[in-house]
Amino acid sequence: MGRFYQWEPFRDVRGAQRCELNCRPIGYRFYVRHTEKVQDGTPCEAGSPDICVAGQCLMPGCDGILGSNHTLDSCGVCGGDHTSCKLVVGNFSDTDVPIGYHRILEIPAGATHIQVKEMTRSPNYLALRSRSGKSIINGNWAVNPPGRYEAAGTIFVYSRPESDRHKGESLTAEGPTTEPIDVYMIFQQDNPGVSYQFFMALARPESSAADIHNPRQEFGALALVSAGHPMEPSAPHVHPGLLQTQNLVPAQPPIPSGQSRRSHPVVPPPVSSSQSGRSPGTLQRNVRVPPLPPPPPPPQHSSDVARDFYWQRVGNTECSATCGKGSWQSVYRCASRALQEEVGEEMCHLLPKPAVSEEPCNTEPCPAYWDVDKWSACSKSCGLGSQHRQVLCRQVYANRSTMVHPQRCEQLEKPNATQACQVQVCSHWEVQTNWSSCSVLCGLGHRTRHVRCVSNEGHPLRDSDCPGNHRPKTSEMCDMGPCVRAWFYSDWSSTCSAECGPGIQRRAVVCLSSSASEPTGENCAGTKPADMRACNGGPCQPVTRWYSGPWNPCSAECGTGTQRRDVVCITKLGSDFNVTDASECSYREKPPSLQTCTGSDCEARWFSTAWSPCSRTCVGGTQTREVQCLTQNKTLSRLCPPELKPAKKRPCNNQPCNADLDENCRDKYHNCPVIVQARLCVYSYYKAICCASCTHALERRHSGPSR
Known part of the structure; x- marks a missing residue:
């Protein structure tokens, strides 16, 4: 071709070109x-x-x-009848x-037709490893691509379907x-279930030498070795045109029915009568099929079996798909010609079983x-946004899902392709x-709480930055019940006063008035409820345990210090305690007697003065006080928590004022304030001539400042 080339085989061809030299x-x-x-003898294509x-x-x-048309049965036996192995099926x-x-599974040696499948799709991965620890598929936390x-x-x-989501x-x-x-399996989420199945050969008794066929007993037959097995050196070189006149012996003997070779049978096309001559280039197809092993007793001839029994097609397997084109296989059973009914398959073991054909079924889309x-x-990452998804009309045919025109789905309600979303406000x-x-002990009052507007990161914002219609209430009414005096009592104590033996349970019982001005008393209506009752903790048993005393004060008023406590071993029997040797408590873990602590005066705290006198003696007044934030050194600070700041003002003397004085109670002396200051109102003479001033002074002393 005008230049020098280095040639290599070209195998990317199909059909009849596979047997050309390209x-x-x-x-x-x-x-x-x-x-x-x-x-x-050249392979048609690599690996075939x-x-x-x-x-x-x-x-x-x-x-x-x-x-020969010999095929492998499900047990991997060449020309076998599927009876030399058992099916192992299970799921994890x-x-x-x-x-x-x-x-999840150990596949033993000799297994054939192996299938391991996830029941549904998941983010988990199947992996394969040899018994020596060598990773074959998906080892060392690395995911391999699908393949062989x-x-x-x-x-x-190894298959990992991408198109089928299930x-x-x-x-x-x-x-x-x-x-x-x-x-x-590399588990990342819950196990969806893994099914498996494979065939295993059954144990067979040793065959006698007479049962083994001689692979050299060929007569006038043309035999060629399969792909990948060269001819024996002793075999003569044969020209393609002379193949019909040679009796060639295969380099490897035909495999007995108890063995297997991994190949897939294909029946060659028949030779026409015009091709039966010995012209060059034609292939004589007089190929002898190796005899099968002898059947079990009683011995029969195949001609006798064929006269009495035959393989009858009785139907098909279940269709692989309910619609969209599936497939089923023909099913054959051994039948008696005389009885015209099914018999055991062992009666037809000398007859070649018809090849199982696969036929289409349920072809409607x-x-x-x-x-x-x-x-x-x-x-949007926060607030109202939108999200989208793809909605397609699809149809399944021949186990393949194909996108079709939306009109084919118009009888179905179309799912929304857009919707509102909000990740967070x-x-x-x-x-x-x-x-x-x-605000009151009885009757109707009100209560309050603090509310503020913050960002998603917790930073304070203006109130206008938050939705006003979702603002929580900052105040509400509260009902403390009618203002009456009644007995109030708590729940009984949850434990008995004695861990074992007789003891008592207590509860608090008080007589309370709804009015804040009246103190606790005992003059409630009815009998006072009991504040104790008997209980029993069961028979006492001696118990030995560690006893821990209270912690001493921290050694440092501010910063890190230490504090100690006493830990002793005691023996307790009922309410009696006895200190015993520490070795008696050695089987229990001893509590620590020393720990670190932090002084309580390190941080700034709020300080306040006493309340001032009430500004009014009746009809409501106010009291005030000073509040300051001080450090441990008693210097002013701004580090005190604002939410813990004490109130600087409070109401007082909300009671109504007394009625007006009698018109006859008037001051008859112009300097009555001096009489009041000199505390002379205790005398009836001064109380009579300074009636108004003395009466007001007496009211002020009784009302006093509100506490």
């Missing part, structure tokens, strides 16, 4: 067909058991012989599984495995449906204090 120059994108037929013969791609049976459904790697992985003498296919991960392998292998995606993130009202006590 080559591509290294570093270039074109390829050239050098010959129409590759050498006989199919081989090229006379330019055609043919598949040998599982015994390596073209035309534990929910209490820790996060990380967890072994070689291990234990077979190929494991289908989980899976591991499949044809087997047989040559060594045990462990299946793990599935109804269209609305497929919704996940909601997008909210458009940007500001909110914060209640700083609890409700205060009611």
